[in-house]
Amino acid sequence: MQALPRVSSVEVFTLEVRVRGVFRIALGAETRVETLYVKVTLDDGSVGWGEGAPAPRITGEYPRAALEAARIASQHLPGIRLPEELSDALELLSRLLPRSPAARAALESALLDAYSRSIGAPLCALLGGCRSEPLRTSFTISLDEPEVMASKAAEAVEKGFRRLKLKLGGPPSLDIARVEAVRKAVGDDAEIMVDANQAWSLAAANKVIPRLESLGVMLVEQPLPAWDLRGLAELSRRSPIPIAVDESVMDMHDLAELVGLGFRGVVNVKVSRVGGPLRAARILQASVDMGLEAMVGCMLETSLGISHAVHAVSTVKPSFVDLDAPLLLERDPAACKVYDGVMVAPPRGPGVGCEPRLSV
Numbered sequence: 001m002q003a004l005p006r007v008s009s010v011e012v013f014t015l016e017v018r019v020r021g022v023f024r025i026a027l028g029a030e031t032r033v034e035t036l037y038v039k040v041t042l043d044d045g046s047v048g049w050g051e052g053a054p055a056p057r058i059t060g061e062y063p064r065a066a067l068e069a070a071r072i073a074s075q076h077l078p079g080i081r082l083p084e085e086l087s088d089a090l091e092l093l094s095r096l097l098p099r100s101p102a103a104r105a106a107l108e109s110a111l112l113d114a115y116s117r118s119i120g121a122p123l124c125a126l127l128g129g130c131r132s133e134p135l136r137t138s139f140t141i142s143l144d145e146p147e148v149m150a151s152k153a154a155e156a157v158e159k160g161f162r163r164l165k166l167k168l169g170g171p172p173s174l175d176i177a178r179v180e181a182v183r184k185a186v187g188d189d190a191e192i193m194v195d196a197n198q199a200w201s202l203a204a205a206n207k208v209i210p211r212l213e214s215l216g217v218m219l220v221e222q223p224l225p226a227w228d229l230r231g232l233a234e235l236s237r238r239s240p241i242p243i244a245v246d247e248s249v250m251d252m253h254d255l256a257e258l259v260g261l262g263f264r265g266v267v268n269v270k271v272s273r274v275g276g277p278l279r280a281a282r283i284l285q286a287s288v289d290m291g292l293e294a295m296v297g298c299m300l301e302t303s304l305g306i307s308h309a310v311h312a313v314s315t316v317k318p319s320f321v322d323l324d325a326p327l328l329l330e331r332d333p334a335a336c337k338v339y340d341g342v343m344v345a346p347p348r349g350p351g352v353g354c355e356p357r358l359s360v
């Protein structure tokens with residue numbers, strides 16, 4: 001009988017990635033991000049890769065802290081036998097990294113990638129199933145003056161994107177002007193979602209949402225602060241436009257609490273925010289099981305992280321797919337083949353189906 005593979009080494013490092021121009025949301029603006037990479041090597045020669053994109057404005061996890069946290073946690077992994085000790089190892093990561101979702105995501109991703117490669121399977125097979133159809137991603141328009149957003153939106157539609165996500169951030173009259181300008185520029189065929197990234201009060205949401213409805217907006221994401229689960233649940237029951245939660249859901253407990261408060265709507269799940277592809281797959285599945293709609297999203301991250309997200313979302317049919325981050329970067333150092341035009345390719349193996357080419 002063949003010996004079970006063991007983890008022989010774990011490397012952890014950050015990569016600096018430049019954004020095309022400036023990426024601005026209600027919480028702040030970025031021209032560059034530092035994303036966390038993990039490489040796990042098994043003693044049978046299999047190599048696995050993982051990414052976690054720390055989002056300090058959302059999770060409080062700064063890249064240096066994520067790097068340090070992942071390095072400390074990674075010291076516990078060499079010698080672990082796969083798959084026997086995999087779930088214990090993932091549980092240990094949860095205990096060591098309770099507030100470092102990106103660090104946890106990078107380590108979990110790399111472990112799962114390495115193990116699925118060692119058995120010659122695609123990662124999605126470990127997560128419960130593999131989809132064979134491609135997904136169409138939306139395209140994000142950074143927060144800006146109405147006319148700038150309108151011209152970027154028109155450009156995206158010209159490139160073939162049908163669904164746009166407009167970043168909003170108040171005040172209400174300016175947010176309405178932004179959506180009016182974009183609708184005028186793209187016509188009635190393009191689908192428009194908006195993401196306020198926590199910027200509105202309940203009063204502001206009540207003022208803006210009816211206007212957005214008349215402009216044909218199909219989804220309003222995270223209109224209220226992340227902590228205001230009660231407000232989001234209430235809004236979700238009476239808003240004429242479906243409400244999505246994003247920053248409010250860090251784990252399964254947040255989701256259960258929202259549902260307990262009566263939330264109905266859409267749950268945006270991001271691998272780097274919930275701590276790994278296995279966790280993301282579980283939250284996506286639980287959302288659908290509880291009668292909510294699933295959305296798969298991303299941080300500002302490279303195509304390695306997106307590849308993991310593609311596997312994580314392969315057991316549910318997401319109503320919304322927002323996996324455009326590498327398209328917003330000046331250069332994608334991982335250079336994984338994720339896109340086919342504006343479509344996101346179905347998951348491929350072995351593992352996550354991507355070996356980052358980092359020599360560039």
Ligand SMILES: [Mg+2]
Nearest residue numbers: 195221222246
């Ligand atoms: Mg969002």
